[in-house]
Amino acid sequence: MKQNISLKNYNTFGIDVKTKSFISIKSKKDLLEILDLIKNHSFRILGGGSNILLTKDFYGLTILMQNKGIRVLSESENEIIVEVQAGENWHEFVLWALERDYGGIENLALIPGSVGAAPIQNIGAYGVELKSVFHSCKVLDLESSSFKTFDKEACEFGYRTSIFKNLLKEKIIITSVNLRLQKKPHQTQTSYGSIQNEIKKRPLNIQNIAKAIISIRKSKLPDPKEIGNCGSFFKNPVITIQHFEKLLRTFPEIPHYPDKKNKVKVPAGWLIEKLGFKGKRYGNVGVHKKQALVLINYGQAEGKEVLELASKIQAQVLKVFMIKLEIEVTLM
Ligand SMILES: Cc1cc2nc3c(=O)[nH]c(=O)nc-3n(C[C@H](O)[C@H](O)[C@H](O)COP(=O)(O)OP(=O)(O)OC[C@H]3O[C@@H](n4cnc5c(N)ncnc54)[C@H](O)[C@@H]3O)c2cc1C
Numbered sequence: 052m053k054q055n056i057s058l059k060n061y062n063t064f065g066i067d068v069k070t071k072s073f074i075s076i077k078s079k080k081d082l083l084e085i086l087d088l089i090k091n092h093s094f095r096i097l098g099g100g101s102n103i104l105l106t107k108d109f110y111g112l113t114i115l116m117q118n119k120g121i122r123v124l125s126e127s128e129n130e131i132i133v134e135v136q137a138g139e140n141w142h143e144f145v146l147w148a149l150e151r152d153y154g155g156i157e158n159l160a161l162i163p164g165s166v167g168a169a170p171i172q173n174i175g176a177y178g179v180e181l182k183s184v185f186h187s188c189k190v191l192d193l194e195s196s197s198f199k200t201f202d203k204e205a206c207e208f209g210y211r212t213s214i215f216k217n218l219l220k221e222k223i224i225i226t227s228v229n230l231r232l233q234k235k236p237h238q239t240q241t242s243y244g245s246i247q248n249e250i251k252k253r254p255l256n257i258q259n260i261a262k263a264i265i266s267i268r269k270s271k272l273p274d275p276k277e278i279g280n281c282g283s284f285f286k287n288p289v290i291t292i293q294h295f296e297k298l299l300r301t302f303p304e305i306p307h308y309p310d311k312k313n314k315v316k317v318p319a320g321w322l323i324e325k326l327g328f329k330g331k332r333y334g335n336v337g338v339h340k341k342q343a344l345v346l347i348n349y350g351q352a353e354g355k356e357v358l359e360l361a362s363k364i365q366a367q368v369l370k371v372f373m374i375k376l377e378i379e380v381t382l383m
Contacts, residue, residue: 063099106355322368
């Protein structure tokens, strides 16, 4: 266990705050050994730190999940069920599946972070969400001090959310995730326009879909190793049809996608861009020049500066579009 260390290298925003204590977890045994400490102190779990905004020093225990391992649990003619330990890197796991020709997660290539965090917000990209391949996950339930299994239904997955981000926040630790991956013939999802354009150049298979997505993502999103960010800072808002029709009168070009009954999803990036924030810098922070949904740290930012910019954007979006933008990243 380390004491009083900076978390700058443990969050992709690159925010420099301290934690009083810090421990790396490499196995379930490691976790059980610190169970009493967890139950009696304030603690927080970190994977890749790619979906959090650190706003202040933390006077508790930061637990970094680094347990590794990938194991095929069962195999049939059409699919496999694979158990992946929480500390595995998500993108490396996607590459593992692609090398073996297992499909279902190719659209989720290059999403940063750990496998254990993937169910927390039901990661999604290019028309696919984790829940489409999710089988179950194993968690340490801190109340009962026992390991429990959550199936898909129990996880209450929604758009960038799950029971772990709500009711069970800070009450469980995900230790491994089981996913159901397809063997050939794969059912692919290439309906996003940008994938269609990229894939045209190559034969349609899961490896080429992943290549297309990696290339699109690299061209649009800032690499956290070069510039601090957390991907999308806000969720795409879902509004009623009536509200949307009202907006259409002033903004006939507003992009939109059908959502649940009588609801429409509007890209938050478009709203932010329309208000002129795209590419703007405010001191140490700013809005990315290629993707207005991404807030960036120019190097020395404090979490509160990112939050101030986020509030400014939220206030303008509310004023002009009457939409309350919800923050996607977890504030700590
Ligand atoms: C450039 C960039 C692009 C991105 N693109 C996407 C995208 O396309 N789609 C998308 O969905 N997300 C995207 N993200 C967000 C992020 O990559 C995902 O949310 C990812 O799953 C976070 O994983 P992590 O290990 O970094 O989680 P962390 O940031 O470390 O943690 C996130 C939350 O989960 C909790 N947590 C982490 N691990 C565990 C565990 N084992 N048990 C219990 N709680 C845990 C933490 O306490 C915290 O509340 C992007 C981020 C970046 C920087």
